[in-house]
Amino acid sequence: MKYFFAGCALLSVLVLNACQTAEPLPVKHGNPEILWDTWGVPHIVATHDSDAFYAFGWAQMRSHADLLLKLYAMARGRGAEYFGEDYLAADRSVRLLGIPALAERWYQQQEAGFKNNLVAFAAGINDFAQRHPEAVSDQVKAILPVTPQDIIAHTTRVMTIFVAAISECGAVLPGLNFNHQLAGSNGWALGAKFSSSGNTMLLANPHLSWHGMETLFETHILLPDVNLYGAALVGSPVLQIAFNDYLGWTHTVNPMDGCDLYRLRLAGDHLNEGYWLDGEVNAFEVSSEIILIRRDDGRMESEVLTIRRAAQGPVIEHAGEMLSIRLALLATQRLARMNQQWWEMGRATDLVRFQEILAGGHLPLFNVIYADVNKHILLAYNGIIPQRATGDTAFWRKPVIGDDSRLIWKDMHHYQDLPKAVNPHSGWLQNSNGAPWYMTLPILEKNQYPQNMTADVTNNRELQSLRMLASRSRMSFAELIAAKHSTHSLAADQLLDDLLSIAPASNDPLVHQAAAIWHQWDRQFLAESRGARLFSLWFEKWVEATIAKAIRANPDYVFTPDQLLGGLFYSQPFDSSEPLITPHGLADKPLALNALREAIAQLLAETGRLDITWGEVARLRRDGSDLPGNGADTDLGVFREIVYEPDADGKLKSSYGDSFIAVIEFSKPVRAQVLMTYGNATQPPFFETYNPLELAAKQQLRPAWRSRNEIEGNVKLREILSYDTPDTYENRTR
Known part of the structure; x- marks a missing residue:
C-alpha cells in the first residue's frame, strides 16, 4: 500500500496500555520523530535512548515487518509452527542449542538502562503492528506480540549462524546456514598520512545476501549527545556498522574458529548407556521439547525432540557418528552484552574509550576496522575465540576425540591477546576476509599468535585490495570512492x-x-x-x-x-x-x-x-x-563484489554482495557518501523513493544526510510518535 504526500505528513501514535510489571520504564521522556527521506531512510530524532529504541523498532516494522517477525519466529524455534515443515530442521537446531532459553536468562542479566531500551524497541514493534495491521501479512500476525527476549534470541541466532558457517559446525547443524555463499566484506581505514586531505577515512563495505536474514537496514539516530549513522541487520535493536561526529567502524567476517566438534565414544549400543570421558562412563543430560508443525493442509502436528548434552555441549548424529557441538559464543556469558556493546561503540568519542568498550569482548566475531577525527586508525581481529591448549587450526577443523576432557576448552582469549594494528607505518589498514596477518604491509608476524587462533587463509579479492593500496602513496575522498567500485580482475x-x-x-x-x-x-x-x-x-x-x-x-x-x-x-x-x-x-x-x-x-x-x-x-x-x-x-x-546467479530467462541476476556502502572522511564536519544497494525496505513502499540500483549501475553513491537542515530539505514523510511508558511489555504472552 502506498501513501503519497504533497508535503510532510504528521502522524501521532499512542502506545497500547500494557500489563503492569515490577520493572517499569521511566516516565515518558518526549515524542521521538521519524523523518523519512527520499531514499526511504529513517532519521530518528529523540531526547533519550529509550525514545530512539522505540522509534527504531517502529521504523523497522514500517520497512520490514514481515521479514522481522518471521526472523523472530525462527529465533523462538517455532518456524515450522507458523510457516510449515520446511522450517523444521532450523527449529530443531535452535532448540538443540538452547537459544530461546539462553535469551530468557540473558535478558535478566541486562543492565537496567539497556533492558529498558530493549523493552522500548519491542514496544515500537508491537505498537506499529496494532496501528498499521494492513502493513503486516496475516501469516505473521500470530507471532505478535514481540518480547525483549525475542530480540536477544534473534541476535543470538544470527551470530550463531555466522560463527557456525565459517567453521566445521555449519555442516552438521541443519537449517542454520546462509542463503548463498559465506558472508564477505571489504573494509579500509586510511590514516592521515595516506589521505590527500590529511583526514582519516573509512570504507565500510559488507557483502551479504540481498534477501532474508542478512538484509541490512540503513538508519540515522540523532540524540542530544550523539549523531549516529549506519546500518543494522533487520531485527537488531542497534546499529552494527556506524559512524558519529568523532569516529566510525565497520566489520569484516574473519576466519576465526569459534566452534568445535567432538567425536563421542558411546558406552554401549544405546544412547541411554552414556559415553566415555576420561576412562569413565558419563550419562547424557537429557531433556525434551515439543515442536509444532503446520502441514500443507493446515493441520497442526507435533514432534517430540529429545535433546542430549555431553560435557562438551549438545549432541547430534551426523554421517553415522555421534558428535558433541561446542560453540564459544553460547558457552560463555559474554554474548549477553553484545547489543549493549554495539550501542556503546556508537557513543564513543575517541580511540581510548572505543578500545575500552572492545575489551569487553562481547562481539562473537568480526574484525573491527576503525578511524577517527583525531587521526587514528585501528584494525582489531576480534571475536569470542577459545583458548585451546593444543593443536593447530587443521587439528581443530576436524572432529576431535571426545573422551579426553583436556580438549574441552573453557576460557576465551582476551582482547589484548588478539592480533591488531594501530596507526601502522604504511598509513592504511584493510581486510577482505583473509587472515589478520594481511591487514597491512609488511604483514604481521603470525608466529606471535597461537596456531589455532585463526585459519591462515586469504582470497583473490583481498590480494587485489592489498595491491590497490600498496600501489599508492596517497588517496583522496573521490579516489577512495572510485577504488571501492573497482571491477578490475x-x-x-x-x-x-x-x-x-x-x-x-x-x-x-x-x-x-x-x-x-x-x-x-x-x-x-x-x-x-x-x-x-x-x-x-x-x-x-x-x-x-x-x-x-x-x-x-x-x-x-x-x-x-x-x-x-x-x-x-x-x-x-x-x-x-x-x-x-x-x-x-x-x-x-x-x-x-x-x-x-x-x-x-x-x-x-x-x-x-x-x-x-x-x-x-x-x-x-x-x-x-x-x-x-x-x-x-x-x-x-x-573488489566490487556483486555475485550473480542464473535467472529464469537465462541471464544472471544480482543476488549477493555489495549491500550497505559507506565512505566517510573524518573532517570537521564529517562528510560521507553512502548507498544501500538493494534499497531500504522489503515491504511494499509506503511512498515513492529513488531507486538505489540506478546509482549502483552507475557506480555512484549519495550523500549521507546527517544535519537537521539537510534532513528537513529531503523529508518525504514525518512521524511523531507519542507514547506513555508507565508499564513495560515484558509480561505479555506470545
Whole structure:
C-alpha cells in the first residue's frame, strides 16, 4: 500500500496500555520523530535512548515487518509452527542449542538502562503492528506480540549462524546456514598520512545476501549527545556498522574458529548407556521439547525432540557418528552484552574509550576496522575465540576425540591477546576476509599468535585490495570512492597471459577469436566490458576441471576454497611472504585450453556471441528494476563484489554482495557518501523513493544526510510518535 504526500505528513501514535510489571520504564521522556527521506531512510530524532529504541523498532516494522517477525519466529524455534515443515530442521537446531532459553536468562542479566531500551524497541514493534495491521501479512500476525527476549534470541541466532558457517559446525547443524555463499566484506581505514586531505577515512563495505536474514537496514539516530549513522541487520535493536561526529567502524567476517566438534565414544549400543570421558562412563543430560508443525493442509502436528548434552555441549548424529557441538559464543556469558556493546561503540568519542568498550569482548566475531577525527586508525581481529591448549587450526577443523576432557576448552582469549594494528607505518589498514596477518604491509608476524587462533587463509579479492593500496602513496575522498567500485580482475592478471600464450598453437578458429577478444579486454567487469563473461565462464570450467583431475588422481581428495590459490591451480602458488606477486601462472595449460573450448561452446549456445558485454548477461534486478550489472565475485579477484546467479530467462541476476556502502572522511564536519544497494525496505513502499540500483549501475553513491537542515530539505514523510511508558511489555504472552 502506498501513501503519497504533497508535503510532510504528521502522524501521532499512542502506545497500547500494557500489563503492569515490577520493572517499569521511566516516565515518558518526549515524542521521538521519524523523518523519512527520499531514499526511504529513517532519521530518528529523540531526547533519550529509550525514545530512539522505540522509534527504531517502529521504523523497522514500517520497512520490514514481515521479514522481522518471521526472523523472530525462527529465533523462538517455532518456524515450522507458523510457516510449515520446511522450517523444521532450523527449529530443531535452535532448540538443540538452547537459544530461546539462553535469551530468557540473558535478558535478566541486562543492565537496567539497556533492558529498558530493549523493552522500548519491542514496544515500537508491537505498537506499529496494532496501528498499521494492513502493513503486516496475516501469516505473521500470530507471532505478535514481540518480547525483549525475542530480540536477544534473534541476535543470538544470527551470530550463531555466522560463527557456525565459517567453521566445521555449519555442516552438521541443519537449517542454520546462509542463503548463498559465506558472508564477505571489504573494509579500509586510511590514516592521515595516506589521505590527500590529511583526514582519516573509512570504507565500510559488507557483502551479504540481498534477501532474508542478512538484509541490512540503513538508519540515522540523532540524540542530544550523539549523531549516529549506519546500518543494522533487520531485527537488531542497534546499529552494527556506524559512524558519529568523532569516529566510525565497520566489520569484516574473519576466519576465526569459534566452534568445535567432538567425536563421542558411546558406552554401549544405546544412547541411554552414556559415553566415555576420561576412562569413565558419563550419562547424557537429557531433556525434551515439543515442536509444532503446520502441514500443507493446515493441520497442526507435533514432534517430540529429545535433546542430549555431553560435557562438551549438545549432541547430534551426523554421517553415522555421534558428535558433541561446542560453540564459544553460547558457552560463555559474554554474548549477553553484545547489543549493549554495539550501542556503546556508537557513543564513543575517541580511540581510548572505543578500545575500552572492545575489551569487553562481547562481539562473537568480526574484525573491527576503525578511524577517527583525531587521526587514528585501528584494525582489531576480534571475536569470542577459545583458548585451546593444543593443536593447530587443521587439528581443530576436524572432529576431535571426545573422551579426553583436556580438549574441552573453557576460557576465551582476551582482547589484548588478539592480533591488531594501530596507526601502522604504511598509513592504511584493510581486510577482505583473509587472515589478520594481511591487514597491512609488511604483514604481521603470525608466529606471535597461537596456531589455532585463526585459519591462515586469504582470497583473490583481498590480494587485489592489498595491491590497490600498496600501489599508492596517497588517496583522496573521490579516489577512495572510485577504488571501492573497482571491477578490475586480479585473476585475469594472474592467468590470462599464460592462456593467451598457448592459444596461437590451437587449430580451433574459435579459440583464436576468443584470444582476439581478450587482447582487447581491459580486464574489467564493467557493464560494457567485452570478454568478461567469456573469462568468468572459462574460470568456472577451469576450476571444475582441475578439481575433477585431482579426484581422478585421488578419490579421497576433498576440495576446500582455501586451496584455490595453491599449486593445484597455479604454477606459482600463493606465498604469504610475497602477497603482491603471487599466485600466478597456469599449473596445467592443456587443461586450461580445454576449459576454454568448453566455455566457448556454452557461451555460443547461450547467447550466440563470444563478445557479448558483461552487462548484457549480468543484470541488477530487484523489485522490477532490470539494469546492466557491474562487479563480480571474490574468486575472480574483483573488489566490487556483486555475485550473480542464473535467472529464469537465462541471464544472471544480482543476488549477493555489495549491500550497505559507506565512505566517510573524518573532517570537521564529517562528510560521507553512502548507498544501500538493494534499497531500504522489503515491504511494499509506503511512498515513492529513488531507486538505489540506478546509482549502483552507475557506480555512484549519495550523500549521507546527517544535519537537521539537510534532513528537513529531503523529508518525504514525518512521524511523531507519542507514547506513555508507565508499564513495560515484558509480561505479555506470545
